[in-house]
Amino acid sequence: xxxxxxxxxxxxxxxxxxxxxxxxxxxxxxxxxxxxxxxxxxxxxxxxxxxxxxxxxxxxxxxxxxxxxxxxxxxxxxxxxxxxxxxxxxxxxxxxxxxxxxxxxxxxxxxxxxxxxxxxxxxxxxxxxxxxxxxxxxxxxxxxxxxxxxxxxxxxxxxxxxxxxxxxxxxxxxxxxxxxxxxxxxxxxxxxxxxxxxxxxxxxxxxxxxxxxxxxxxxxxxxxxxxxxxxxxxxxxxxxxxxxxxxxxxxxxxxxxxxxxxxxxxxxxxxxxxxxx
Amino acid sequence: xxxxxxxxxxxxxxxxxxxxxxxxxxxxxxxxxxxxxxxxxxxxxxxxxxxxxxxxxxxxxxxxxxxxxxxxxxxxxxxxxxxxxxxxxxxxxxxxxxxxxxxxxxxxxxxxxxxxxxxxxxxxxxxxxxxxxxxxxxxxxxxxxxxxxxxxxxxxxxxxxxxxxxxxxxxxxxxxxxxxxxxxxxxxxxxxxxxxxxxxxxxxxxxxxxxxxxxxxxxxxxxxxxxxxxxxxxxxxxxxxxxxxxxxxxxxxxxxxxxxxxxxxx
Numbered sequence: 001x002x003x004x005x006x007x008x009x010x011x012x013x014x015x016x017x018x019x020x021x022x023x024x025x026x027x028x029x030x031x032x033x034x035x036x037x038x039x040x041x042x043x044x045x046x047x048x049x050x051x052x053x054x055x056x057x058x059x060x061x062x063x064x065x066x067x068x069x070x071x072x073x074x075x076x077x078x079x080x081x082x083x084x085x086x087x088x089x090x091x092x093x094x095x096x097x098x099x100x101x102x103x104x105x106x107x108x109x110x111x112x113x114x115x116x117x118x119x120x121x122x123x124x125x126x127x128x129x130x131x132x133x134x135x136x137x138x139x140x141x142x143x144x145x146x147x148x149x150x151x152x153x154x155x156x157x158x159x160x161x162x163x164x165x166x167x168x169x170x171x172x173x174x175x176x177x178x179x180x181x182x183x184x185x186x187x188x189x190x191x192x193x194x195x196x197x198x199x200x201x202x203x204x205x206x207x208x209x210x211x212x213x214x215x216x217x218x219x220x221x222x223x224x225x226x227x228x229x230x231x232x233x234x235x236x237x238x239x240x241x242x243x244x245x246x247x248x249x250x251x252x253x254x255x256x257x258x259x260x261x262x263x264x265x266x267x268x269x270x271x272x273x274x275x276x277x
Numbered sequence: 278x279x280x281x282x283x284x285x286x287x288x289x290x291x292x293x294x295x296x297x298x299x300x301x302x303x304x305x306x307x308x309x310x311x312x313x314x315x316x317x318x319x320x321x322x323x324x325x326x327x328x329x330x331x332x333x334x335x336x337x338x339x340x341x342x343x344x345x346x347x348x349x350x351x352x353x354x355x356x357x358x359x360x361x362x363x364x365x366x367x368x369x370x371x372x373x374x375x376x377x378x379x380x381x382x383x384x385x386x387x388x389x390x391x392x393x394x395x396x397x398x399x400x401x402x403x404x405x406x407x408x409x410x411x412x413x414x415x416x417x418x419x420x421x422x423x424x425x426x427x428x429x430x431x432x433x434x435x436x437x438x439x440x441x442x443x444x445x446x447x448x449x450x451x452x453x454x455x456x457x458x459x460x461x462x463x464x465x466x467x468x469x470x471x472x473x474x475x476x477x478x479x480x481x482x483x484x485x486x487x488x489x490x491x492x493x494x495x496x497x498x499x500x501x502x503x504x505x506x507x508x509x510x511x512x513x514x515x516x517x518x519x520x521x522x523x524x525x526x527x528x529x530x531x532x533x534x535x536x537x538x539x540x541x542x543x
Contacts, residue, residue: 010365014447014484014487015487018487018491083330085448103457118410133445133447135445135446135447137447164443167442167443168443170436171404171436171439171443173405175287175288176407177288178287178405179292179293181376183377184455186381186463187458189462190466191462212287217287219295263341
């Protein structure tokens with residue numbers, strides 16, 4: 001399982017490291033196995049030749065690795081919008097297993113001006129997941145559920161990663177996670193608002209994640225203005241042993257996103273369609 | 278009835294209060310009601326400037342009137358003919374995390390006319406522990422604790438030891454970068470003018486040139502001079518009177534030359 005997150009990149013110096021993880025004006029590399037596009041994400045090469053381009057960001061729930069692109073919620077939403085407006089809609093699904101607030105911010109901060117999406121939908125993952133860089137500069141995602149899985153032998157990390165999983169429990173703190181969330185969110189909010197991108201957010205539909213984000217919103221340090229008002233509810237799951245959202249969940253969430261966009265940003269989307277004709 | 282709900286208890290309100298500045302506990306005297314080494318926040322001037330940095334900008338072993346923030350405001354007041362009030366929010370042992378958090382709080386409560394930041398060492402962090410307490414981390418502090426030159430309680434020693442083992446030479450500047458971007462977001466959103474310099478030591482400057490080259494830090498925000506250690510204060514560690522005087526003069530001249538509102542007043 002942990003192998004999915006390894007790119008085996010090498011860095012001779014800090015400059016190489018920045019070029020790889022923080023390539024300002026480009027898209028930071030995703031970490032899926034081939035086949036993937038030039039950015040390392042499991043989707044075709046980005047095609048700007050659409051009336052509306054939708055960038056979706058999130059974790060494994062958004063990636064939906066078991067399903068075809070059209071079955072996952074970004075594909076469901078894109079198809080419905082395409083039918084509604086009678087135009088081509090780009091489905092740029094940048095969800096990745098192990099994705100975190102840090103990863104989403106990094107992707108937008110570096111890649112937004114390069115990708116120039118018309119719409120961004122973010123489905124935020126667990127607040128407890130953090131992105132750190134190991135002594136060799138390779139990325140590692142750290143959260144307690146992974147640490148527990150490692151401890152139970154369900155995940156077998158390479159030795160260099162085991163070191164970090166062993167250290168993490170001592171400093172895992174929900175207060176620190178909360179601060180990380182509101183800081184990341186503020187940067188995301190500014191990046192998208194300042195470019196007049198149509199955007200909305202929700203969270204993965206697990207109660208502890210919903211409660212944690214609600215905490216941040218209640219505090220008045222995280223805006224609820226762009227919250228779509230619903231989350232990625234887990235109506236069914238991939239299998240008895242895989243708790244990721246199943247096909248019915250993807251369909252329902254994709255439909256709600258399409259309806260939310262039509263109801264709240266219909267006139268802006270119509271302008272985009274007219275401009276493309 | 279949300280008053281006692283988990284969601285309200287779990288947020289570090291003490292460090293991100295609504296409608297107020299977070300309180301700090303500096304060792305210098307006097308401080309204002311919130312613990313900062315500056316005038317009371319409601320004692321506003323015609324022009325109000327925030328200064329943020331670490332112990333270099335705080336200058337706690339020097340007379341208050343001799344630190345660069347005081348000198349700049351005094352000179353600007355004399356030049357403009359009305360009250361320019363400075364609010365020095367600098368804090369010992371703090372870094373980019375503290376500066377972004379404090380600016381965020383200050384922008385919501387203090388309504389400044391200008392914000393000046395003097396960035397310290399990139400490796401410093403704030404960590405919010407399970408009991409909600411903020412713990413300052415730096416590799417230098419971790420070494421001092423490990424070598425028993427600094428005494429802390431067992432929990433803090435273990436936390437700081439873990440952070441020393443966990444954070445790498447790559448993580449440190451990335452944390453600084455993330456906070457810099459947050460500051461840029463906050464300042465852009467409000468439209469309040471701001472500028473940046475750095476402490477003139479290796480720890481603060483090490484990665485700056487590269488960050489500029491990669492366009493991750495906006496070079497235009499940075500003044501072309503740093504806060505140099507020309508002499509040393511009585512604490513034998515931070516800049517002395519001459520250093521503050523030189524930096525204060527540079528900052529004053531820069532503000533007169535580059536700030537449209539101040540130039541208009543001038």
